[in-house]
């Protein structure tokens with residue numbers, strides 16, 4: 132029996148004194164991010180490095196708390212084979228792992244980590260899988276993770292400003308710190324960002340000799356699945372990827388034009 136991904140079960144308990152987030156038994160050090168917050172008037176100054184560090188620590192925790200496929204497993208071998216030419220994006224080295232969970236999902240973090248769930252791998256052929264991986268890389272290339280983090284942070288800075296006096300250092304509550312970390316693993320992207328990531332997925336397919344229709348095909352498959360028995364396990368992917376039918380049609384047109 133495969134384990135269900137436990138992201139949703141994450142409980143954030145933070146120590147307000149030490150600027151660390153406790154997730155389960157693990158303590159995530161967010162001092163750097165909080166320091167960045169305190170030093171600046173707005174979240175705009177949250178650097179790529181700050182976000183990458185938060186991503187790195189979140190991913191470390193995720194890897195420790197999810198069933199990562201063994202390096203010599205079929206899942207890992209397939210992922211290694213499909214991503215052998217995908218070394219870095221925007222100078223950020225990429226790393227890939229499979230979580231052996233039933234969920235149909237994949238996600239990226241700003242530190243270059245891509246995680247693909249075996250439930251997704253079971254449903255997609257190689258072309259579709261490369262397209263989805265390319266899509267996730269696109270979210271890194273577009274700095275979408277960083278932007279989601281910045282948005283979450285801005286919202287918090289605004290709330291924090293209400294309780295702070297005389298422009299003093301903003302004090303984050305435990306739940307605000309929890310929100311900040313959650314923004315990394317549960318980011319909601321805009322349709323514009325999703326379109327751009329779809330374009331990136333298409334590009335990755337074409338440039339690496341995979342089917343130009345991999346992206347549209349994967350989206351069409353997800354649309355179909357959302358209407359069938361597997362609806363509950365594709366729900367999560369859909370909640371963060373709105374309007375998949377429209378996206379599928381749009382990127383199929385791109386592939387049609389490429390073929391001409």
Ligand SMILES: [Zn+2]
Nearest residue numbers: 320325328372
């Ligand atoms: Zn996306």
